[in-house]
Amino acid sequence: MTAAVQTRRRRAEVRVLPGFHLSLGFVLVYLSLLVLLPLSALVLRPWEIGVDGVWRVVASPRVAAALRLSFGASAVAAVVNAFMGLVVAWVLVRGRFPGRRLLDAAVDLPFALPTAVAGIALTALYAPNGPFGALLAQLGIKAAYSPLGVAIALTFVGFPFVVRTVQPVLQDLDAELEEAAATLGASPWQRVRLVVLPAIGPALLTGAALAFARAVGEYGSVIFIAGNLPLKTEIAPLLIVVRLEEYDYAGAAAVGLAMLALSFAILLAVNLIQRGMAVPGGGR
Amino acid sequence: MNAGASNQDQSLVGRPPKALVALGAAYMALLVLAPLVMVFVEAFRKGPGGFLEVFALSDTWAAIRMTLIVAAIAVPLNAVFGVAAAWAITKFQFKGKSLLLTLIDLPFSVSPVISGLVWVLLFGASGWFSGFEAATGIRVLFATPALVLATTFITLPFVARELIPLMQEQGADEEAAAVTLGAGGWTTFFRVTLPNIKWALLYGVLLANARAMGEFGAVSVVSGHIRGKTNTLPLHVEILYNEYDFVGAFAAASLLAGLGLLTLLIKSVLERRFAGELSASRRH
Numbered sequence: 310m311t312a313a314v315q316t317r318r319r320r321a322e323v324r325v326l327p328g329f330h331l332s333l334g335f336v337l338v339y340l341s342l343l344v345l346l347p348l349s350a351l352v353l354r355p356w357e358i359g360v361d362g363v364w365r366v367v368a369s370p371r372v373a374a375a376l377r378l379s380f381g382a383s384a385v386a387a388v389v390n391a392f393m394g395l396v397v398a399w400v401l402v403r404g405r406f407p408g409r410r411l412l413d414a415a416v417d418l419p420f421a422l423p424t425a426v427a428g429i430a431l432t433a434l435y436a437p438n439g440p441f442g443a444l445l446a447q448l449g450i451k452a453a454y455s456p457l458g459v460a461i462a463l464t465f466v467g468f469p470f471v472v473r474t475v476q477p478v479l480q481d482l483d484a485e486l487e488e489a490a491a492t493l494g495a496s497p498w499q500r501v502r503l504v505v506l507p508a509i510g511p512a513l514l515t516g517a518a519l520a521f522a523r524a525v526g527e528y529g530s531v532i533f534i535a536g537n538l539p540l541k542t543e544i545a546p547l548l549i550v551v552r553l554e555e556y557d558y559a560g561a562a563a564v565g566l567a568m569l570a571l572s573f574a575i576l577l578a579v580n581l582i583q584r585g586m587a588v589p590g591g592g593r
Numbered sequence: 594m595n596a597g598a599s600n601q602d603q604s605l606v607g608r609p610p611k612a613l614v615a616l617g618a619a620y621m622a623l624l625v626l627a628p629l630v631m632v633f634v635e636a637f638r639k640g641p642g643g644f645l646e647v648f649a650l651s652d653t654w655a656a657i658r659m660t661l662i663v664a665a666i667a668v669p670l671n672a673v674f675g676v677a678a679a680w681a682i683t684k685f686q687f688k689g690k691s692l693l694l695t696l697i698d699l700p701f702s703v704s705p706v707i708s709g710l711v712w713v714l715l716f717g718a719s720g721w722f723s724g725f726e727a728a729t730g731i732r733v734l735f736a737t738p739a740l741v742l743a744t745t746f747i748t749l750p751f752v753a754r755e756l757i758p759l760m761q762e763q764g765a766d767e768e769a770a771a772v773t774l775g776a777g778g779w780t781t782f783f784r785v786t787l788p789n790i791k792w793a794l795l796y797g798v799l800l801a802n803a804r805a806m807g808e809f810g811a812v813s814v815v816s817g818h819i820r821g822k823t824n825t826l827p828l829h830v831e832i833l834y835n836e837y838d839f840v841g842a843f844a845a846a847s848l849l850a851g852l853g854l855l856t857l858l859i860k861s862v863l864e865r866r867f868a869g870e871l872s873a874s875r876r877h
Contacts, residue, residue, distance in 0.1 A: 325765075325769045325772050325773065326684050326685070326765060326768050326769060326772055326778070326781070327772070327777075327778035327781075328680060328684075328778050328782070329681065329684075329685045329687075331677075332677040332678070332680045332681040333681040333685075333687070335674075335677045336674065336677050336678045336681055336693070339674050339677075340693075340696050340697070343742070343745060343746055343749060344696055344699055344700065344746065344749065345696070346715070347711035347712060347714075347715055347746065348699070348703075348711060350711055350714040350715050350720070350721060351707065351710065351711050351714060354714050354720075357719075393617075393620050393624075396613060396616060396617050396620070397617045397620065397621060399609055399613065399617070400609050400613060400614050400616075400617035400618070401617070403608055403609050404608070404609050404613075404614045404617075405608070406614055408618075412617075412618060412621060414857055414861045415621060415625055415626060416621070416625070417857055417860070418625045418626070418629060418853070418857070419625060421803060421853035421854065421856050421857045422628070422629065422807075422849075422850060422853045423806070423807025423808070423809060423827050423846075423849045423850075423852075423853065424705075424807070424809045424810065424827075425807075425809040425827040425828075425830050425831055425846070425849075426632060426807070426827070426830065426846040426849050426850050426853075427628055428809075429632075429830065429834050429842055429843065429846060430628035430629070430631040430632045430635075430843075430846070431628050433631050433635055433839075433843075434627055434628060434631050441623075441627070464624065465624055465625070465628065468624060468625060497610075522702055525704070526703065526704025526705065526706070526707065527704070527705075528704065528705050528706050528809065528810035528813075529705070529809035529810050529813075529827070533834065546704050546705070546706035546707075546810065547706075549706050549707070549710055549814075550706060550813070550814060553710065553713060553814060556718065558713065558714060558717055558718065558719070558720075561710055561713075562710065562714055565704070565706070565707045565710050568704060568707070569703070569707070572702070576702075
């Protein structure tokens with residue numbers, strides 16, 4: 310008892326400021342009602358149809374195909390974004406050219422453009438009668454209404470993540486290291502591969518993982534360009550909507566839960582890889 | 594830290610070759626800028642008269658009004674939440690802080706479709722709150738309350754995320770001094786804390802508002818798509834597009850694209866002018 314009183318008094322001394330219980334109480338109630346309660350419905354309601362019911366939904370050819378497309382196209386988009394995001398970050402941090410600031414601001418366009426707007430604009434660009442689509446059609450490539458269209462849209466939405474995570478690390482990178490490497494006779498490519506890449510590796514991986522996570526759940530910018538053919542160009546989030554429109558709530562929840570579980574497993578794996586490559590001076 | 598000085602030194606070694614700059618700029622032009630340009634090209638395909646046609650529809654104005662109403666409720670709620678969360682987390686010591694931070698970030702890692710789905714699972718047929726409407730007479734699903742709930746969920750982390758790192762850097766000394774000198778809790782908050790965080794708060798509100806007004810997936814799931822009643826502007830864009838009114842769809846979309854551009858503009862002004870008063874991650 311006395312110990313409890315003592316700790317309470319000690320805490321009271323630390324807490325000079327008022328409002329702890331008010332603010333924390335409000336935050337906990339708010340989070341419980343708006344985040345915990347809804348997400349627990351997602352976690353609990355699929356099991357209404359039993360464990361084998363959930364398994365039957367997730368393993369059905371249509372759901373499996375949708376999950377494969379969503380995760381596959383997101384992985385492709387994340388890899389493209391890792392490469393090109395690095396190039397753009399490099400150009401923006403180290404380059405000196407007119408319009409650099411404007412280009413820097415434009416990196417956030419995919420964040421700023423509402424997804425439905427991006428969706429119809431990308432479709433207009435890549436449809437067979439659109440400016441890019443017509444060009445690609447001449448090469449025999451079908452962009453819109455194919456898995457390639459899905460990957461293009463997902464590359465668009467994920468683009469800012471890699472640039473914005475790599476940029477600050479590149480900015481803080483010690484130039485002396487590179488100068489030393491140059492003095493010792495390292496070629497530009499060797500400097501990039503042996504000095505720069507190891508330092509920004511963790512940030513690059515984080516950016517790619519963020520882009521991937523965003524792409525997996527993306528809906529608005531994809532559904533217009535995807536074509537939405539079951540088993541072929543139907544993404545997992547769209548399948549949730551389809552299930553809802555059939556009033557199959559448990560089935561929709563099962564697909565949603567499967568998406569979340571897969572995403573978390575992949576992000577966990579990325580986290581473990583990152584821990585393995587922790588390099589002094591790189592990332593945060 | 595002082596990027597200005599070190600950039601000068603770096604330029605000797607790290608200058609990207611011209612070809613790389615061209616590649617980065619061309620990539621951004623094709624991937625990011627082309628869709629934006631496309632929105633306006635398509636919107637004005639039939640001239641200014643064609644552009645204005647969509648704004649003669651009463652459904653368009655109903656959608657604009659619904660978008661404003663939803664944002665006007667969701668954004669202030671999350672602003673208050675963000676301030677309360679940042680106050681509790683940065684001014685006091687307590688157990689479970691990292692769990693709380695994870696919970697706050699959770700809506701960012703969930704697909705928009707799932708963010709809508711969870712409310713259907715709660716309030717839809719055989720949901721835990723399916724009796725809510727009968728008991729209170731308030732229709733939630735396929736009505737304004739569900740749009741607000743889904744939008745609030747989606748935009749919940751924005752303000753908190755801007756304020757927490759900033760207030761962590763600022764510490765609690767100024768507030769402690771004010772309270773010691775006899776200022777009350779609210780006086781301390783309004784006279785000491787708020788002036789310190791006002792630009793970061795505005796920054797968070799700006800991002801939350803852009804997302805709230807542009808949100809598509811979550812709102813699409815809970816809205817029921819009732820024309821002139823539960824349609825927000827992004828949903829209206831989809832309906833027009835699916836009815837092959839492409840000019841109308843892009844004209845409505847150009848309004849959202851304009852909002853996105855305005856957001857980007859204010860955002861970069863804030864980043865440039867008030868860099869010291871935003872959290873470190875926002876100082877480019």
